[in-house]
Amino acid sequence: MDKVWIILQSEFLRRVRTRTFLLTTLLAPIIMLSLALLPALIGYLGSRDNTRHLAVVDATGILLPRIQEYAPATLRLEAVTLPVDSLQVAVQQGRYDGYLILPAGLIDGNATAELYVERSLGLSFQGQLERLINRAVREVRLERLQVPPELVTALRAEVSLRQYRLLETGTEADGTVFFSIIGYLMGFIIYGATLAYGSLVMQGVIEEKTSRVVELIVSSVRPFQLLMGKVLGIGAMGLVQFALWGLLFLAGATAAGPIIAHFIDPQQLNLPASASTRDLLQAANITLPSVDPMLILWFVLFFLGGYLLYASLFAAVGSAVEQQQDAQSLMLPLMLLIVIPILFITYVIENPDAPLSIGLSLVPFFSPILMIVRIAIGSATFGEAVLAYLLLVAGFLGAIWLSARIYRIGILSYGQKPSLRELLRWIRA
Amino acid sequence: MLVVDQVTKRYGTTVAVDRASFTATPGRILGLLGPNGAGKTTTIRMIAAILLPDKGRILFEGRPVGPWSQALMGYLPEERGLYRKLRVEEQLVYLGRLKGLSLGEARRRARTWLERLDLARWRHHKTEALSKGMQQKLQFIAAIQHQPRLLILDEPFSGLDPLNAELLKDIVLELKEAGRIILFASHRMEQVEQLCDDICLIARGRILLAGSLREVKQRFGRNTVVLEFDGDGAFLEPLIQQGAIRLLSRTNHRVELVLCNGTPPRRVLEAALSHVRELYRFEVTEPPLSEIFKQVVRAQTASTETSHG
Numbered sequence: 001m002d003k004v005w006i007i008l009q010s011e012f013l014r015r016v017r018t019r020t021f022l023l024t025t026l027l028a029p030i031i032m033l034s035l036a037l038l039p040a041l042i043g044y045l046g047s048r049d050n051t052r053h054l055a056v057v058d059a060t061g062i063l064l065p066r067i068q069e070y071a072p073a074t075l076r077l078e079a080v081t082l083p084v085d086s087l088q089v090a091v092q093q094g095r096y097d098g099y100l101i102l103p104a105g106l107i108d109g110n111a112t113a114e115l116y117v118e119r120s121l122g123l124s125f126q127g128q129l130e131r132l133i134n135r136a137v138r139e140v141r142l143e144r145l146q147v148p149p150e151l152v153t154a155l156r157a158e159v160s161l162r163q164y165r166l167l168e169t170g171t172e173a174d175g176t177v178f179f180s181i182i183g184y185l186m187g188f189i190i191y192g193a194t195l196a197y198g199s200l201v202m203q204g205v206i207e208e209k210t211s212r213v214v215e216l217i218v219s220s221v222r223p224f225q226l227l228m229g230k231v232l233g234i235g236a237m238g239l240v241q242f243a244l245w246g247l248l249f250l251a252g253a254t255a256a257g258p259i260i261a262h263f264i265d266p267q268q269l270n271l272p273a274s275a276s277t278r279d280l281l282q283a284a285n286i287t288l289p290s291v292d293p294m295l296i297l298w299f300v301l302f303f304l305g306g307y308l309l310y311a312s313l314f315a316a317v318g319s320a321v322e323q324q325q326d327a328q329s330l331m332l333p334l335m336l337l338i339v340i341p342i343l344f345i346t347y348v349i350e351n352p353d354a355p356l357s358i359g360l361s362l363v364p365f366f367s368p369i370l371m372i373v374r375i376a377i378g379s380a381t382f383g384e385a386v387l388a389y390l391l392l393v394a395g396f397l398g399a400i401w402l403s404a405r406i407y408r409i410g411i412l413s414y415g416q417k418p419s420l421r422e423l424l425r426w427i428r429a
Numbered sequence: 430m431l432v433v434d435q436v437t438k439r440y441g442t443t444v445a446v447d448r449a450s451f452t453a454t455p456g457r458i459l460g461l462l463g464p465n466g467a468g469k470t471t472t473i474r475m476i477a478a479i480l481l482p483d484k485g486r487i488l489f490e491g492r493p494v495g496p497w498s499q500a501l502m503g504y505l506p507e508e509r510g511l512y513r514k515l516r517v518e519e520q521l522v523y524l525g526r527l528k529g530l531s532l533g534e535a536r537r538r539a540r541t542w543l544e545r546l547d548l549a550r551w552r553h554h555k556t557e558a559l560s561k562g563m564q565q566k567l568q569f570i571a572a573i574q575h576q577p578r579l580l581i582l583d584e585p586f587s588g589l590d591p592l593n594a595e596l597l598k599d600i601v602l603e604l605k606e607a608g609r610i611i612l613f614a615s616h617r618m619e620q621v622e623q624l625c626d627d628i629c630l631i632a633r634g635r636i637l638l639a640g641s642l643r644e645v646k647q648r649f650g651r652n653t654v655v656l657e658f659d660g661d662g663a664f665l666e667p668l669i670q671q672g673a674i675r676l677l678s679r680t681n682h683r684v685e686l687v688l689c690n691g692t693p694p695r696r697v698l699e700a701a702l703s704h705v706r707e708l709y710r711f712e713v714t715e716p717p718l719s720e721i722f723k724q725v726v727r728a729q730t731a732s733t734e735t736s737h738g
Contacts, residue, residue, distance in 0.1 A: 006526050014515065212510030216571065219477045219504040220527040222496060412479070 003221045007229025011204070012236045021237070025244050033252070052121060055080045055087055055099040063102050066136035075128075091118050102133070107140050176377070180349050182291065183376030187345050187369040190303050194368065195338065197238045197307055198314040202327065204230055205318030205411070214411045223408035228400070231311045238307065242300070298375050298385060305389065306368025309396040310338060316403035316423075319410030326417050333420075341369035352379030362388045364395025402427060430454060431476065431579060431610050436485035438471050445471040447634040448485070453610045453627070455578075458601070460625035460642070461614040462718075464726055468634040469614055470507065473581055476612070477504050489579060500529045503577035507584050507614070509568055513557040517548065520556055521570055528575040535574075542570040546596065562589055569597055573604065580604060583614040598624070618719040628718070630725060633733070637725050646715035649724070653677070653716045654697055656684045660706030668692075668700060677720055685717065 015021055053076045058064040068077050077100070080087065087099045098117035105111035113133050115126070142152050208214040217226055317330045341360065348357040352374050361370035361380065367388040374380035380388075409426040410418070418426070431453040438446040446468040453459040463469045474480040476487055478494040489498045511520055518539050525535035543549045546566045551559060559567065565588060573580065582601070586594040601624065605611055615621055621628065621642075628645060630638035638645060654674075659682060668674045673692040677685040688694060694713045701708055716724075 003527060006523070010523050014512075208512075211513060212506070212508040213512055214510070215474075215479070215506045215508065216504065216510060216524065216568070217527065218479050219502065219506075220499055220524070412474070 004225045004229045004232065007221070007226060008233040008236065011230050011233025015200075015234065015237050016240065021241070025241050029245055029248050029252075051076060052097050052125065053078070053095075054115075055082070055090065055096045056102065057081070057087070057099065058102045059104040060102055060107055060140075062140060063106065063133070063136050066139060067132050070132055070135060075132075088116070091116065097121060100129075106133075107137055107144075179376050179378060182295075183373040184345065184349060186295075186299050186376055187341070187373045190299075190306055190368050190372060191338065191342055193238060193242075193303060194306050194310045197234055198311045200234050201231055201311045202314040202318035203324065204234070205315050205407075206321065206324060206327070209319065209411050210322055218411065223411060224404045227312065227315055227404055227407050231308065231315060231400075235304065235307055235311065239300075239304075242303070246296075295376055299372055301389060302368040302372045302392070305364075305392040305396055309364060309368070309392065309399045310334065312396065312400045312403040316406040316410065319407040320413070320418050320423060322414065322417075330420070330423075337365045341366040344370060345373060348373050349377065352377045358384065362391060364392045367392050405429075430488075430490060431612075432486075432488040433472070433476065434486045434488065436472070436475060436482045436487060438468075438475060438480065438482050444634050446475070446482075446631075449631065449634070449636050450485075451629045451636060451639045453579075453612060455610050456605060456608045457626040458605055458611040458613050458624050460621040460628040461612055461631065462616075462618075462621060462628060462722060463631035467632045469631055470583075472631065473504075473583065473612070473614065476579075477502060477581060498579070500575070501577055502579045502581065503528075503572035503575065504581045505569055505572040505583055505585055509565060511556050511564060511568060511571075513555070515556055516553055517556055517559065517567060518543065518552040520567065521574060524571045525574050528577075530575055538574045539570070542574055546570060562593060565589060566593065566597070569600075573600070577609065579610045579612075581612045581614075584616070585613070586615075586617070586620060618717065618722060622718045630722065632726050632729055635729075637729055638721070642718075645721065646718070649716045649721050651713055651715055652688045653714050653720070654684075654686050654688060654694060655710060655712045655714060656686070656697070656701060656708070657682055657710035658684075658701060658705040658708045661704060664700045664704035668697065673697075677717070685720075687716065687720075 051074045056064055056067075056077050056079055058079060064077065064079055071077060078096075080099070082090070087096075090096055091098055097119075098115055098121065101114040101116075103111035103113070106113055115129065139152065139156075142155070208217070214226075221229075313334055314331075317327050317334065320330060321327045344357075344360055344366075347354075348361065348370050351357055357370070357374065357379075360366050361374050362384070371380060371385060371388040375385055405427045406423055409429065433449055433451050436446055436449045437444065449468070449472060451459075461469055461472070471480065475482050476489075476494065478496065478499050487494045489501070492498070512523075515523065518536070521539035521543070522532070522535040525538060526532060530538065540549070540552075543552055546569070548559075548563060548566060548570075551563065556564065556567065569585060572582065580601075585597060585601070589597065601611065601613075613621065613625055625642055627641050628638065629636060640648075662679070662681075662684065665674070665676070665679075665684065665686075669676065672689055674686045674697065675689055677687060679685075686697070688697070698711055701711070
């Protein structure tokens with residue numbers, strides 16, 4: 001074990017001190033964050049710039065004021081009485097984004113509202129406009145039926161739904177969506193990390209074999225010790241990288257509240273402009289639930305288990321070939337195994353308690369990704385998590401045993417690339 | 430003592446090493462000879478406890494080799510290889526620690542040896558920045574820095590300039606004087622003759638010849654003649670045609686030949702004296718090792734061919 005420790009140290013240090021390590025550690029979260037936030041940011045900037053300006057021909061004579069009353073600040077509706085062809089010219093000249101025709105029969109349901117545009121204003125805009133018109137039409141109809149104003153107000157009530165989760169310590173703001181996202185992220189991070197660190201292990205094994213240094217090393221240590229030292233050393237590097245990312249994330253989360261608050265318009269929430277960050281977030285129904293330390297512990301455990309399982313198998317593949325390109329065909333079965341949980345991740349998030357989800361999340365090859373999703377969502381019982389983990393431990397012990405048998409022969413075999421059948425022979429040898 | 434006892438190793442259906450037995454003694458250098466693919470590397474790997482024999486035993490100081498003997502053994506493989514990205518000193522320290530040296534001891538020895546082999550100023554360079562010859566010296570240090578009692582050197586001098594080769598040779602001889610067991614695998618017969626006390630010739634997995642170099646050569650008799658002269662070498666032609674001699678090697682001024690069919694040495698001497706301008710050397714001696722090598726390996730090939738035919 002002493003030698004495993006020496007190898008572990010060396011493998012760890014020679015990677016951690018490189019510029020590549022520093023760069024990936026710093027850049028990975030930035031790239032991930034921008035990939036995640038870019039669509040939202042683009043949407044935000046897009047909606048902000050685009051104040052829509054529509055000309056409205058209101059043949060009913062009463063709808064437009066009501067629509068205007070509910071329209072957001074970004075939608076300007078201007079009553080016009082121009083003929084259609086001059087409206088067309090006005091739109092083409094860019095004076096309006098489009099023109100809206102509200103026929104007289106609209107209120108009785110005998111006609112449809114028509115929106116003419118030069119360039120599409122987007123699906124969500126269409127939906128928004130539709131809702132505004134509907135609301136106005138509904139109110140006019142109710143008034144014509146002489147429905148009492150109290151009833152109108154009652155019908156107008158727009159209820160928002162807020163969900164809470166029952167906990168032993170009391171109720172807590174529910175974060176189903178939040179925890180689904182967390183679970184999804186954690187699953188994907190484990191998937192990406194397993195692949196990335198696993199390939200590093202494989203690359204290291206191939207390098208040792210190609211440079212022939214491996215013969216020197218196995219004249220000093222058992223192949224198994226070399227395998228374990230390498231896998232654990234790179235695993236330790238991964239843990240350090242995760243710890244650094246964790247710190248960055250923590251720093252980011254602390255700064256997130258004020259940043260989000262910055263984008264909220266207090267007036268929309270009927271709050272004074274001087275409202276505090278906390279009031280703003282609360283009124284906007286944004287709560288940032290805190291992540292349970294247990295979840296983080298499970299995440300680290302499942303990451304390590306999944307990494308050990310796959311990295312040792314990657315090492316076995318690396319030992320069988322002399323060049324990275326030759327590894328492709330042997331990698332195929334491994335890649336299939338690692339992709340299956342990714343294919344099921346959305347299903348599991350939507351149906352965390354379905355028998356298929358429970359079953360898949362117990363299988364060692366899948367549990368590092370699928371069980372962590374279920375734990376994050378709060379669907380997995382403690383017993384299930386422990387069971388999945390015990391199976392995973394058995395799985396990676398088996399994988400290490402299997403890989404060691406391939407590895408000890410593979411590292412000294414040069415020349416023809418072995419077939420899968422040959423690998424099976426090595427395992428039995 | 431290193432005892433290889435009736436060792437057999439198979440790869441699938443091919444027998445790489447077939448009931449091989451030989452012994453290596455402290456304070457002596459054993460030359461491991463054999464054509465390419467003869468089973469030398471497999472034998473060495475079994476001695477180094479990298480491979481397990483299928484049958485037979487390998488004993489070092491009376492115990493079967495294993496992880497314990499690896500710490501007492503130094504190995505310079507024929508296929509050289511180091512970690513390209515590690516710095517020179519770091520590389521030696523790492524390899525030394527894997528042999529069981531403490532961090533401090535490994536550092537101290539790495540520095541001493543780098544100094545001695547004139548690599549000290551490369552200490553902090555990456556290994557890949559070194560020339561091939563320097564990398565080879567580095568790997569030589571890795572093989573000896575932990576003071577192994579058993580040293581396996583596979584073509585240790587290939588690719589080195591004469592000065593560096595001399596430097597390493599001196600160290601090997603020092604280690605021999607210090608009572609280490611040294612296995613020296615090489616195709617360079619003149620190096621083997623120069624360095625080895627014992628030899629062991631392997632071909633097709635079998636040991637064809639084993640024993641002290643002296644004894645082996647004597648077994649092949651004193652019927653080789655070495656001539657060095659100035660002038661015309663044409664006097665040899667009639668002797669060859671009569672079947673009296675067979676040439677081993679011939680250059681402008683030097684001839685090695687074997688006396689055949691009981692030809693007396695003086696017949697060659699007389700022929701030479703009456704034709705050449707000047708004769709510098711006439712020596713009746715044992716055959717060179719390269720000649721013994723060729724003879725033995727050819728004989729094996731012929732006998733297996735007849736037995737198969």
